[in-house]
Amino acid sequence: MPEHRAPSSRRRRGRPRGGDSGARERIVDAAVAEFGARGYDGATIRAIAARAGVDAALVHHYFGTKDDLFTATIDAPLGPAKAVPGMLAGDLDTAGERIVRYVLETWEDPAFRRRGVAILRAIVANRRSTSLLVGLVSREVLGRIADRLEGPDAERRAALVGSQIVGLMVTRYVLELPPMASAPVDDIVAAVGPTVQRYLTGPLGPPP
Structure with a gap:
């Protein structure tokens, strides 16, 4: 019999998690903290994503570039x-x-x-x-x-x-x-x- 595998828990990077309606707000909050602590040049999308607990690709999904994210903040x-x-x-x-x-x-x-x-x-x-x-x-x-x-x-x-x-x-x-x-x-x-x-x-x- 063919082996039955449990459905994969992996999801496509850069897409919101199901039911994670607060991801966008967490990203903005994390961006505020990073920009405030490190300035515009020192803050990175990767660091902002890590602080928000999301993939960097998800930040780009919601906001595009760092300029766009900064403008939102x-x-x-x-x-x-x-x-x-x-x-x-x-x-x-x-x-x-x-x-x-x-x-x-x-x-x-x-x-x-x-x-x-x-x-x-x-x-x-x-x-x-x-x-x-x-x-x-x-x-x-x-x-x-x-x-x-x-x-x-x-x-x-x-x-x-x-x-x-x-x-x-x-x-x-x-x-x-x-x-x-x-x-x-x-x-x-x-x-x-x-x-x-x-x-x-x-x-x-x-x-x-």
């Missing part, structure tokens, strides 16, 4: 910033403080902050990752703000708002620059909100 620090254009759908005359408060309250969540800080540290340490961030910010944040503001100086105003938001995240949460790092959220909103409001709707000096 940028969603953490840019989550609040990418929501800014939606906030501008309301009354522009009160949007400045609204934007600053939303960004700060999102980053005050410890789990969000840990992930965001790790990625921002990787970004500022590497020219390649910086260029990826610039492209994403320009497309997802500044372009949408400029579309809402319209006018001949809309792009300039959008860039100023973006610089204020990103600068706020870096000084408070990455550099932990005193006294910015320890200031109450309400105090920062009161101080920075009017500046963002001026960039949105107030008078600007002549372009440099």
Whole structure:
């Protein structure tokens, strides 16, 4: 009689395990940790896969290249910033403080902050990752703000708002620059909100 073999437990590399719906999220979490610990150049797909407990081929299956994976992880620090254009759908005359408060309250969540800080540290340490961030910010944040503001100086105003938001995240949460790092959220909103409001709707000096 022919020998009956048990069904093979092997699966094709690069394909999700049946029922392993959390693989993609584990890969992103592992990428955040690797990029934060080793920077963009030091992190490898193989190391990220090992940390996530998956095949390297599965990382490529979900994300393609390391650039693509890094771009996916940028969603953490840019989550609040990418929501800014939606906030501008309301009354522009009160949007400045609204934007600053939303960004700060999102980053005050410890789990969000840990992930965001790790990625921002990787970004500022590497020219390649910086260029990826610039492209994403320009497309997802500044372009949408400029579309809402319209006018001949809309792009300039959008860039100023973006610089204020990103600068706020870096000084408070990455550099932990005193006294910015320890200031109450309400105090920062009161101080920075009017500046963002001026960039949105107030008078600007002549372009440099």
